Amino acid sequence: MAIYLFNTLNRRKEEFIPVSSGKVGMYVCGPTVYNYFHIGNARPFIVFDVFRRYFEFKGFDVTYVENFTDVDDKIINRARELGVSTNEVAERYIKAYFEDADALGIKRASVYPRATEHIGEIVNLIQVLMDKGFAYVVDGDVYYDVMKFDGYGRLSGQSIEQLQSGARIEVDTRKKSPLDFALWKATKEGEPFWDSPWGRGRPGWHIECSAMSMKYLGVPFDIHCGGSDLIFPHHENEIAQSEAATGRKFVNYWLHNAYLLIDQEKMSKSLGNFLTAREALKRYRPMAIRLFMLSAHYRSPINFSDELLRSVESSLQRLQNFFYNIEDMLSRDIMVEPRSKEDFTSLELADTLLNEFSSAMDDDFNTPKAVAAVFSTIRELGPYLSSNPKKTVLQKLREALLSVNTVLGIFEEKSKSKDLDVQEIERLIREREEARKNKNWEVADEIRERLREMGVVLEDTKFGTRWKVV
């Protein structure tokens, strides 16, 4: 089945047709590494990770590129604040980025290009724009001349006039148009710089993404993603730069996620109303944060609240319990071959799940619907699981769930509890069994309480007592 994507460029869903059959090239605007990222930033990282995983689920060979902006004003300021080099700032927060992203179950990209490692490509690209007359030099700065580019504003759905009329920036009179943007910035005292045909300086923000995406993915490439606040000016400018330079289409599909709100307002660093992912990871289970991001469609805003996260944690718990129950049942001595009507109906649920999951995801990554398909499955399967399930059936269902999970990534969660003394736990459980046999409930409950304090929860099943870590 075909995948349909909502393309910001045309404001409608379009069938996804890759540039090169069986392959997908994706570029995601990554972080400017001057700080920890917050959960608002985490939204695109998580949803685009899921898109990538879904393409892989469908058998595509995905090249996933995510950049690090490691030189810009904010990094320079941060370096001054901390009294270290810009390089050190970047290194520190890149390391932090990986720690947090890994904890959120975000797969590693194929490449993580950094601006400072692509100065040569950037300078070359600017040179091409100069040669073609799309750029001009003022006092060692190089600006892009938006008036020269036909179709500027197409991605944002506005004309140059419309964009200008609402401009809130003070006008730099040296620029031909207020919308012109810096490709190269002349160095100032105490800033990192590189040599260029226009003097010492550093790249502007937009040019790095053009240079690096084209380097790793070619032109045109399939998918470029980012938050909706990047549509203008960042992505608009990327298009202008890249298409002016190459004379070809830059990107086929532009995907943008809606914001994460807190108290009905956009979470952003400048507003100061943010919760770092790092902090959130301490408060909530990592997979709950993931599931939370997938509980709404990526193009709808989601409101962050503690209450919501807690409710998602409950949902997640139920999913994980269910999965655990299947595994547990499979480890028991139960019948293998399906026989009854229930066996065969339940067996079919595996395919139903896969079909419903895929058709939801094919439709512009409808993750809420895809997750609902998982819940419907476990709901319908509940009675079967507690009746007389057969191994073959459970194995097939387990496989289907795991398959879906390669995309959602919400089941497996490394237990964060420290090493537990399994011998001791099992000894206590036997002791409790003994007490229960003698109807010595007080002792039994006391042991159970003791284990709970160790983070171990007991469940008495018809096959005996089992335990798990909370």
Added chain:
RNA sequence: GGCGGCGUAGCCAAGUGGCUAAGGCAGAGGACUGCAAAUCCUUUAUUCCCCGGUUCGAAUCCGGGCGCCGCCUCCA
């Protein structure tokens, strides 16, 4: 001023012309259990922000309101 999005149960959220308006959380009642945990069963929107219109038929299309949010500046 220009451009865009949203308003579905206590909360979250699918559904965009037609079977009984998905799914989750929370709540209530019950089963199982020594009590729990886990699980299971039952239950929770005659109605989709409001008012008109189109239609045999609208949460879904059209017009008009009301409320909320975002972009046009660094921002995921």
